[in-house]
Amino acid sequence: MVYVRARCVPETRQSSESYKLWVLIEKTGCIHSAECSCVAIDTSTPLKRKSSAAAGYTPLKYLDKPKIEKDIKKLLRDTKTNAVALYTLSDSEEDCSGDEIEIQSYPLNIIDLINRYGVEKVYENANQSYIENVCELTKGQSDNDMWYYQRKGRLTASNFHSAIHYKGDNPDNYIVKTVLGKYHFTSEATRYGKFSEPLAREKYGAKMKQSHVSFYCKETGVFVYEEFPFIAASPDGIVNCKCCSQGLVEIKCPFQMKNEMPQDAMAKNSSCVLKDGKYVLKRDLSSPYYVQILGQMAILKSPFCDFVIYTNKGMNVERNIPYNPTLWEEMFTKIKDFYNKFILPILN
Structure with missing residues (x-):
């Protein structure tokens, strides 16, 4: 028999907590038993399928x-x-x-890799073929269930800033809960960002094609870090052209400043700083955006990343933010320390 577990969101209340359900299926395809945590199952009376009138069609052969x-x-x-x-x-x-x-x-996520092979053999099993397979199967990112599965148990670039600046000792801190899938944050701001990003990517691509030869920007999935497969990154796009070679793009669509000019939005963001009369990305470890971008460049071995701020009033493109190996080494040490102290003991 095959045992299947899943989560299901109520169709009429999609913001509600998802139901837990399981199905026990025989190899013939026959369902042996099933159960759900919804109120409909909370009864001692067996559920029965409502009989329906004959449909008047000829059964398939x-x-x-x-x-x-x-x-x-x-x-x-x-x-x-x-x-x-x-x-x-x-x-x-x-x-x-x-x-x-x-x-x-399909490739196991880090939790299942550890459960099956142990921590010592994670590196052996998370080889280049595994990394490429994970990336391919997680394209579509938040619209893809495999994307969530592969991120679970891994510290991802969006959480690097929180991890390297965490000063507490609580083993069940909010970063750990996020990494283990115990805490899933969603808000109007995240929904707005998800809705706006494809449009921003399209406009960014159109702008770059005006001044770059054979430019393209393609979406991607989860990239696992070969040197430390317990961390990963999902950039907003991989870019390439004949004049600048391959790099990345990171797109931000700030909800609170969605109706402001991009430079005004950057002026109110702690990740940005005024330089030569213009707001640009602050390039140190105090900047959440920069820490995320630097982590992405390191994991994907990319020499540069474009930084895009998109609002309803326009778009600001900061080109060719270079990879900084010195800052990455400093950051990577703190990331490993956090993971080994708070997350790995739970998984091992």
Whole structure:
């Protein structure tokens, strides 16, 4: 039998806490039992399917499972759909009835890697092939369930600033809760950022194409750091052109200043500083934005990153923020110290 656990958001109350549910399925596909934490299940009376009138259609003929899987996989490939099914469905012509099939599993996140192999063998299993696979399967980022799964247990670039400046000793601090998926923060500001980022990326790309040869900006997934696979980054885009080579872009869409000019928005942000009459990104470890960007450049081995502030009144593009290896070494030491002190003992 196969045991499946999941979370389900109520359709009519999507801001509510998700329900926990599980299903026990036989290998034939028959459901053996199931349960949900919603109030509908809180009863001693077994639930029954409501009988319906005959639909008046002719039942389908018998369908061959291997052929169905092959057809679905071909459809996903042809439409370039990013789906885990590409790695689990078989497209073999061979008759596999009655035999056990070893399906290709998706890459385990850091929690499951440690549980299966132990901390000592994490580096061995998180090799270059693993890193590339994780990145490919997590494209789409917050719209992709695999993105959340691979981030769980890993300290990501968006939390680097909080980690390196944490002064407390609480083993169950808010950063740990965030990393372990116990605390999922969402607000009108985060929803606005998610909504605005694609438009900002499109306008940034159009602007860069005006002055850069063969410029493109592509979305990406989770990049695991090869030197320390317990941390990762998800940049807003990988950029490339013939004149500047490959780099990154980080886009910020400040909700509170969404109706202000970008320079005015930067003036009110602690991550920015006035220089030569213009506000720019502050390039030290006191700046949350810079710490995030520096972490992304280190993990992706990128020589530079563009920094974009986007509002309803315009866009500010700060080009070619360079990678600083000295500051990264200082920051990386603090990141490892935090992870080894607060997170690894919980996972190990």
